[in-house]
Amino acid sequence: MKCIPMQKKVLITGASKGIGLALSRHFLAHNYEVIGTSRTGKIIEITHSSFTPIALDLSKTDSVANALKELESLKVTFDIFINNAGIGPDLNYTEPEQDTYLKTFEVNTTGTTFFIEKMISNITKEGKIIIISSKMGSIEMCSSSCSVAYRMSKAALNMYSKILANKLNGFPKVAVIHPGWVRTMISGDNTSGRLSPEESALGIFDFVISDFDNSAFWDIETQTHLPW
Template identity: 35%
Template sequence: MNNSITNVLVTGASNGIGLDLTKKLLQEGAAVIAITRSGEIADFSHPRLTIIQGDISNEESIKIAANQVKELGIKLDCLVNNAGVGLDLGDEIPTAALMNATFATNTTGTVLFTEAFLEHVKDGGQIVFLSTAMALVRNIAPNAPAYRMSKAAINIYAVMLSQRLADKNIRVTPLHPGWVQTRMGGDTAPVTIEQSANGIYKAITENTHTGKFWNIELDAVEEF
């Protein structure tokens, strides 16, 4: 199957995986709405790229961004929830400050953003969440408590949403993009940003699953 993806929205498109995925989608002929905190992407523009300012940890900002998309009159084939933070990747002891800041973006923000944009996703479309294999139960280790828990919560939300949206035939996929050479993943990560963006592109254009965890590195479904 080749899912048609004419209009795609990507959050956190200023950097890392979100930026490369945006470029890949444009290369492949899609039109992209990129959500960035600054309202810009440094040194990059494209005739099919619309950049909208948005901080997904801020409800008012989400509302304004959703209204701007409404004004564009576009129905999305795919909503890519990519924006995320990894604030305690090297820590073992959870703190209130890092828990709150992590959940504000990775969980509450991602959920509220998705809920605000649901009406813009067309029937038969899809919603993707950049999750992590670090949140799968068999991979649990003591480090990154806020990060792992914030993404595990998103995995659960993704399954719930897949059930809610089944009658609209909207597929919902939490996915692992690999351990990727980005600001978050660091220089020693084994997967290049380009490899990850290509894998995500393949997943959103070919994936037929819903409510399942997809691992880009394995190119397969994994158990939660």
């Protein structure tokens, strides 16, 4: 009798558009079971029997609590957890503005951190926690004076990833990814990005399934480690 391998499971936040949507499709094409989030809980772009959409707004504690409840009811332990959801309302703006600053931190930093903290026990010890950050969060590489909230939120998220990797000590492994400059709607109309969402997703997939170093900060576009 032939032994059928268990379908691996991946949770992807922000799966409704851009990089997260392309990533979800890529994992499904590679026979993963995918649970993807969006704020509405509807992702009509994907109609695949191995895909389950759930509602998650990282800026709202009740939405996070409901998503955790729904995930618990599914009784799934994930092999891969990709924290992709993120916003950049002050991308390319020179002056910081308090409302967008607070919103950016709520989603990119506070919401993501506390969602990961609550999810740790639902990831297999041999699994992987991936954080889609940005090289705009690298302090060493920063020579710009714009996008204050976005850069700061990603720099703080990068620090959290280090602390998380120290705590988990490789079980599961943690990595931070810069997905490249990708043609999505994150900054209104990012049409001049060098990569399509599909090209970025392919690079992310290849990195995630590889035996990467714990606590790596990896650039998908150049295939190199980034400075923190």
